[in-house]
Amino acid sequence: MFGATGGVGGEIVRQALAAGHEVTAVVRDPSRLSAAGAGLEVFRAGLADPEALRAAVAGRDAVLSGLGARSRADAGIAAALTRSVVHAMEAEGVRRLVVVSAAPVGPPAERLPAVDWIVGSLVGKIFKPVYDDLRTMEAELASSATDWTSVRPPRLQDKPATGVYRKVVGGTPVSGRFIGRADVAHAMLAAIDDLSTVKRGVGVAY
Numbered sequence: 460m461f462g463a464t465g466g467v468g469g470e471i472v473r474q475a476l477a478a479g480h481e482v483t484a485v486v487r488d489p490s491r492l493s494a495a496g497a498g499l500e501v502f503r504a505g506l507a508d509p510e511a512l513r514a515a516v517a518g519r520d521a522v523l524s525g526l527g528a529r530s531r532a533d534a535g536i537a538a539a540l541t542r543s544v545v546h547a548m549e550a551e552g553v554r555r556l557v558v559v560s561a562a563p564v565g566p567p568a569e570r571l572p573a574v575d576w577i578v579g580s581l582v583g584k585i586f587k588p589v590y591d592d593l594r595t596m597e598a599e600l601a602s603s604a605t606d607w608t609s610v611r612p613p614r615l616q617d618k619p620a621t622g623v624y625r626k627v628v629g630g631t632p633v634s635g636r637f638i639g640r641a642d643v644a645h646a647m648l649a650a651i652d653d654l655s656t657v658k659r660g661v662g663v664a665y
Contacts, residue, residue, distance in 0.1 A: 460484045461506065461524040461544055464491040466615065467559050468525030470644035472499070474620065478648075485515045507539075509546035516547050521555035521651045527593065534588035538595040545603045556605040557647045560593045562613040565660050568631040575634050597660070608656040610647050612638045613664050620645050627662040628655050635664025 460475075462468035463484035472494035475482045483500045486492055492501060502515045506526075516522055524544060527537045541558060548556060563583050568575075583590060600607040611631070618639030625632040626646060646663045650656045 461522070461540070462526040462559075463494070464488070465525045465527075465529075466617070466640040467643050467647075468523075469493050470620070470641045471523055471525060471647060474641070474644050474648055483515055483519065485512065506543050509543045509550065512543060512547035513551050516544070516553050517551045519553055521557065522548055522553060523647055523651075524556070524558040527559060527561075528589045531586060531588050534592045537592045538599060541596045542599060545599065545605055549604050554604070554606045555651060556600070556607045557650050558596070558600070558607065558609050559643060559647065560597060560609040560611045560660065561590060562611045562631055562635060562662060562664070563590050564593045564597060564609075565611045565631045565662050566629075568627075568633040568635070568662075570633060572634060575636075601658070606657045608647075608650045608653075608658075609660045610643060610650060611660050611662050612643045612646075614638075615640050615643065618642070624663055624665050629659050629661075631662035632664040635662065638664050 460472055460482055463472050463486055472482055472484055476496040476498050481498045483502050485502045485504055487505055489501050504511045526540045528534050597609050613635050614637050616637050616639045620641035622645055624642050
């Protein structure tokens, strides 16, 4: 698990441990990791060097990533850091990868109401560097040897997991404005064994 100290990443770790999975959390600063429990291995490493990450991904059934920019100033880190993860996976022959992206990276929803189109256009302009970073990330995933899935949520909220949300494989839910980080984590974990999501983007929203 990459990005385990972030909002979505932390939820993935907690939910995976609660479900009885063994989890390797790759972090630069273990003190920032809020999740804990039996089955958790903490792997301390920077993310710039793929060689340093090979041991973290070797032999794993799947790799999940919550890596991404937290602000416009961080734009560029999603593609750069995910590139290191992908190179490490390819070197070790690990194929399954599920990453978090963002709704604006996906195709526009069908029958989109005018107000949603206007809001989406404004948000897209304001956060263009962040979304361009994610588009670069997804383009590189598409050309990689991994069996990737990109989960694309709209605006994130801190809410308890419900397991109840809309999901569109290869598309975007109409008027999907919000979703909780815990439910994004739920969707990413569910995607691991969902073959319909392999090499595709998945739009999720309430």
